[in-house]
Amino acid sequence: MSRPTKFDEKSIAGKELSVEEHTELLVIGAGPAGLSAAIDAAGRGLSVVLVDENPVPFTTMGNEVPLHYGQGMSGVARNRNAMMEALIASEPLIEAAFEAGVDVRLGTACWGLYGRSESTRWLPGMVAGLADEERGWLIGAEHVIVAAGRRDMGLGFPGWDKPGVMGATAAMSLARFGALAPRRVVLLGTSAEALDAAGALMKAGVEIAAIVEQAAAPVGPTEMVASLRVAGCEILTGHVVREALGRETVEGVAVCAVGEIGQPTAEERHIACDGVVLAVGVTPVIDLVAALGADVAFQQARGGYAPVVDADQRTSVRDVFAVGDSAGIWPAKTRDRLVSEREGRRAVAAILSDRGVASDDMSIDAVGPDSPTYDLSAYRIGWVRASVVEARAAFHVCQCEEVTAREILEVRPPRYLDWQAERRNDRSLSSLLGEGPPNPDQVKRLTRAGMGPCQGRRCREQVAALLALQVATPLASIPLAGYRAPVRPLTLAISSQLPEAPEQALHWDVWFGIHPQWRPYWEVPEFYTVATNDAAAPAASE
Amino acid sequence: MSEISGASVVIVGGGVTGLSAGWWLAQSGVDVLVIEKGIVGWEASGRNGGGCTHMQSPLFLEEQRLWPMMDELLGYPTEFMPHRIRIAATEEQLVLYSRGIATSRQHGYRYELLDGKQLRELVPLAGEDIAGAYYYHFGGHANPHRTVQAYAWAMQDHGGRLFQNCAVTGFRTEGGRVTGVKTERGVFGCDQLLIAAGPHTGRFSAMLGQEVPVAIARAEMIVTEPLPLMAHTGVDGNGLYGRQTLRGNLAYGGGPHEWLELPDADAPAKPSTPLMNHIGRRLLEMMPRAAQVRIIRSWAGIIENTPDGRPVIDRLSTFPNVVVATMSSVGFGLSPASGHAIRDLIVDGACGFADISSFRLGRFDKLEPDWRELQGWNALAMEEIA
Numbered sequence: 045m046s047r048p049t050k051f052d053e054k055s056i057a058g059k060e061l062s063v064e065e066h067t068e069l070l071v072i073g074a075g076p077a078g079l080s081a082a083i084d085a086a087g088r089g090l091s092v093v094l095v096d097e098n099p100v101p102f103t104t105m106g107n108e109v110p111l112h113y114g115q116g117m118s119g120v121a122r123n124r125n126a127m128m129e130a131l132i133a134s135e136p137l138i139e140a141a142f143e144a145g146v147d148v149r150l151g152t153a154c155w156g157l158y159g160r161s162e163s164t165r166w167l168p169g170m171v172a173g174l175a176d177e178e179r180g181w182l183i184g185a186e187h188v189i190v191a192a193g194r195r196d197m198g199l200g201f202p203g204w205d206k207p208g209v210m211g212a213t214a215a216m217s218l219a220r221f222g223a224l225a226p227r228r229v230v231l232l233g234t235s236a237e238a239l240d241a242a243g244a245l246m247k248a249g250v251e252i253a254a255i256v257e258q259a260a261a262p263v264g265p266t267e268m269v270a271s272l273r274v275a276g277c278e279i280l281t282g283h284v285v286r287e288a289l290g291r292e293t294v295e296g297v298a299v300c301a302v303g304e305i306g307q308p309t310a311e312e313r314h315i316a317c318d319g320v321v322l323a324v325g326v327t328p329v330i331d332l333v334a335a336l337g338a339d340v341a342f343q344q345a346r347g348g349y350a351p352v353v354d355a356d357q358r359t360s361v362r363d364v365f366a367v368g369d370s371a372g373i374w375p376a377k378t379r380d381r382l383v384s385e386r387e388g389r390r391a392v393a394a395i396l397s398d399r400g401v402a403s404d405d406m407s408i409d410a411v412g413p414d415s416p417t418y419d420l421s422a423y424r425i426g427w428v429r430a431s432v433v434e435a436r437a438a439f440h441v442c443q444c445e446e447v448t449a450r451e452i453l454e455v456r457p458p459r460y461l462d463w464q465a466e467r468r469n470d471r472s473l474s475s476l477l478g479e480g481p482p483n484p485d486q487v488k489r490l491t492r493a494g495m496g497p498c499q500g501r502r503c504r505e506q507v508a509a510l511l512a513l514q515v516a517t518p519l520a521s522i523p524l525a526g527y528r529a530p531v532r533p534l535t536l537a538i539s540s541q542l543p544e545a546p547e548q549a550l551h552w553d554v555w556f557g558i559h560p561q562w563r564p565y566w567e568v569p570e571f572y573t574v575a576t577n578d579a580a581a582p583a584a585s586e
Numbered sequence: 587m588s589e590i591s592g593a594s595v596v597i598v599g600g601g602v603t604g605l606s607a608g609w610w611l612a613q614s615g616v617d618v619l620v621i622e623k624g625i626v627g628w629e630a631s632g633r634n635g636g637g638c639t640h641m642q643s644p645l646f647l648e649e650q651r652l653w654p655m656m657d658e659l660l661g662y663p664t665e666f667m668p669h670r671i672r673i674a675a676t677e678e679q680l681v682l683y684s685r686g687i688a689t690s691r692q693h694g695y696r697y698e699l700l701d702g703k704q705l706r707e708l709v710p711l712a713g714e715d716i717a718g719a720y721y722y723h724f725g726g727h728a729n730p731h732r733t734v735q736a737y738a739w740a741m742q743d744h745g746g747r748l749f750q751n752c753a754v755t756g757f758r759t760e761g762g763r764v765t766g767v768k769t770e771r772g773v774f775g776c777d778q779l780l781i782a783a784g785p786h787t788g789r790f791s792a793m794l795g796q797e798v799p800v801a802i803a804r805a806e807m808i809v810t811e812p813l814p815l816m817a818h819t820g821v822d823g824n825g826l827y828g829r830q831t832l833r834g835n836l837a838y839g840g841g842p843h844e845w846l847e848l849p850d851a852d853a854p855a856k857p858s859t860p861l862m863n864h865i866g867r868r869l870l871e872m873m874p875r876a877a878q879v880r881i882i883r884s885w886a887g888i889i890e891n892t893p894d895g896r897p898v899i900d901r902l903s904t905f906p907n908v909v910v911a912t913m914s915s916v917g918f919g920l921s922p923a924s925g926h927a928i929r930d931l932i933v934d935g936a937c938g939f940a941d942i943s944s945f946r947l948g949r950f951d952k953l954e955p956d957w958r959e960l961q962g963w964n965a966l967a968m969e970e971i972a
């Protein structure tokens with residue numbers, strides 16, 4: 045195709061994007077997978093930038109970003125230096141990465157990943173948006189390895205908005221920094237990941253008051269269950285949390301036994317605790333790759349929606365790889381960090397071979413996910429039915445936008461519209477359905493559930509499970525609610541630091557800047573041709 | 587292919603144009619069916635700025651008449667908020683606004699010029715150091731998501747039918763008439779056809795021998811976390827369009843678009859880009875007190891544009907029982923009125939409330955075949971993409 049001679053100056057053509065720095069390899073996430081990848085790649089002579097948003101600023105944690113911290117931070121989390129030291133001390137590979145010549149940037153978040161595609165042809169290549177507490181900028185990268193880790197499915201019950209109710213990943217992260225406030229917690233869930241979290245918290249000196257499981261039996265490996273029992277953990281199967289009790293913060297929970305289809309029974313009991321740890325669904329962090337447009341699919345063996353990767357950990361976007369938990373979570377990976385480390389190194393081997401560098405000594409066997417031992421979809425839906433649908437009082441499934449389960453299923457206009465029920469015809473989820481499954485994005489647009497500042501982190505899996513339950517379909521058939529950049533909230537002050545090409549500023553228009561579009565209709569000529577279009581004078585679109 | 591129960595009027599495309607037309611037709615007792623490839627409003631109709639101020643259009647008066655009544659007429663909330671403030675950060679912007687001001691004056695609408703202090707009373711986040719701000723006693727904004735769904739539900743309340751997740755693939759013709767719409771799921775018979783398929787309107791009309799010239803482009807918007815509602819929420823300017831939503835979020839767009847090629851049957855992917863930051867920069871210039879407010883999402887939409895940027899609502903000369911309708915990038919605000927005009931054209935044979943001769947397809951009869959190249963509306967070259 046020959047290049048057209050003329051470009052619409054109001055279009056993006058020829059407007060250069062200001063990319064501050066470049067690297068051969070960008071690694072996002074300084075866990076075992078990302079660090080191994082970065083160290084390997086640096087050892088093979090690549091320029092490597094490794095970013096990790098930890099230590100996360102206290103106020104960001106307070107906003108429930110990037111994890112569901114549930115306000116469970118102790119004062120330590122305010123001390124940036126202490127947090128930084130704890131981070132480095134807790135992971136020996138960080139030191140090793142510095143030594144290997146990796147450009148390690150801690151406290152630096154990646155809020156967007158962008159690449160050239162059919163629809164974004166103007167971008168100069170792979171570009172990532174980075175920000176620390178003061179600054180925001182773009183980095184160009186020839187290859188990107190996403191090692192962004194895991195997060196937790198939220199699970200609501202009355203009182204779950206009280207400080208002290210948090211995700212297991214957040215709890216473990218805070219414990220690692222010595223910044224976890226709760227000392228005695230009730231933990232929900234019995235998957236390998238949940239049991240592993242229980243063990244890690246105990247090791248960190250947190251008392252596990254009880255492990256609560258909605259299913260009739262624990263779903264995780266029996267030996268893990270056994271060793272927790274030996275350590276004195278009570279495991280309450282066939283139970284849910286009815287309510288988080290406490291005046292301002294969590295002071296205890298009411299648990300009760302549930303019947304076969306999640307219905308509560310009268311058997312209720314109170315357990316004193318100052319934290320509730322949600323470990324009912326650990327799931328890969330896929331925000332960056334999904335927003336980029338890489339293929340993601342619900343993969344039960346990988347913990348839910350996960351990027352589609354090949355044996356080299358390559359995503360559908362050629363230069364982007366996903367490794368470690370963000371590529372999929374399964375018991376063997378949770379229990380042995382070598383699985384993640386190998387994924388990181390496999391991605392580097394593939395990158396080296398893309399670059400034409402021999403990677404003979406780097407052949408590392410691909411280890412696929414374990415075959416699932418329980419039905420992840422039924423399990424998560426079971427939790428949502430017993431805890432959310434059967435709840436004894438209404439509560440906000442979406443805490444940011446204050447939307448209840450009922451409002452979601454009835455697709456109610458948000459309360460701030462004060463739309464009177466009598467003016468409203470009966471419209472609920474069934475009236476939205478076309479010939480396909482319910483779409484969480486559509487429900488989100490109408491109810492606002494998932495549209496708040498935590499960016500749906502606490503409710504997206506719950507909403508999906510609610511929809512699946514309502515139409516009796518497995519989770520896999522509920523489409524993924526879209527992820528969009530910035531995948532971390534970004535202040536206007538920081539985002540606006542990105543310099544702008546002078547030609548872009550010069551030609552910036554509200555809309556397309558099509559001159560004849562705004563001419564009053566009584567002045568429109570009989571025929572339109574490009575030649576007779578007399579548009580010349582500058583004019584803003586309306 | 588099996589024949590499925592069709593309708594008197596079949597509409598291709600469940601965006602605001604097709605849905606509003608469907609609603610108007612259903613209200614007139616016409617048996618109508620909207621066929622939508624995905625979910626209603628999934629394309630531009632659910633991704634736009636919600637602006638309802640189009641003084642250049644012959645549908646302007648009807649747009650202005652209808653919006654304040656839409657919640658009542660539809661029976662579902664649209665979040666319409668009347669009036670618009672347009673901030674000029676610079677003298678240059680103030681001058682650029684004068685054309686729209688002149689046009690609205692000719693329509694007999696009222697506006698006034700605010701100074702920085704008056705502006706701040708209505709828009710506390712705004713800066714004082716502005717060239718001026720026009721307060722339009724007309725126009726306004728609505729919520730696109732709610733409006734799309736309201737049209738769909740209201741149409742169904744009047745007996746219209748909606749078929750989602752079903753792509754139209756072509757047409758069945760007999761002796762100069764389109765008698766059926768072919769889809770993935772079979773053929774739907776019809777007496778009349780409305781093509782309101784947004785970017786795909788050109789492709790479909792070309793199948794019927796008279797192409798509506800359209801080019802498509804991607805444009806972006808951003809939204810911040812919610813803030814307390816300002817005294818006036820319908821405020822934009824400084825190179826941006828948009829509003830504070832009734833929830834309190836600042837939702838704005840503007841700036842360069844990217845011309846694209848239309849993939850054969852699919853809608854193009856719609857990633858957003860770091861243009862987000864530059865939209866954010868203009869928002870911050872316009873509302874300096876929002877510096878610590880956080881952007882929580884950005885998105886892009888695909889827009890259809892005719893060569894002169896003006897709508898086409900007309901019958902095809904090749905198949906007179908076919909109406910084509912595309913609003914050329916300003917179809918949301920005009921949708922209450924465009925549906926009315928389409929209804930009139932289909933039921934009465936002509937628009938009864940406005941002179942829509944400027945929407946004639948025939949105005950492009952002398953258009954240069956290479957108009958896209960001539961206007962520079964080309965997609966950038968792809969060769970470097972792996």
Ligand SMILES: Cc1cc2nc3c(=O)[nH]c(=O)nc-3n(C[C@H](O)[C@H](O)[C@H](O)COP(=O)(O)OP(=O)(O)OC[C@H]3O[C@@H](n4cnc5c(N)ncnc54)[C@H](O)[C@@H]3O)c2cc1C
Pocket residue numbers: 598599600601602603604605621622623624625626627628629630631632633634635636637638752753754755782783784785786805806807827839853886887888889911912913914915916917918919920
């Ligand atoms: C970022 C952005 C901001 C905007 N801001 C404003 C604004 O402030 N004010 C304003 O008035 N306008 C605005 N617009 C423009 C406005 O959104 C569009 O003009 C309008 O939505 C067009 O509506 P439509 O129904 O004609 O087309 P679309 O919304 O594109 O709908 C066409 C429908 O046809 C369907 N379709 C396509 N092919 C097939 C097929 N084969 N079979 C079945 N169905 C098919 C599509 O899926 C789609 O749903 C904006 C647009 C964007 C993207």
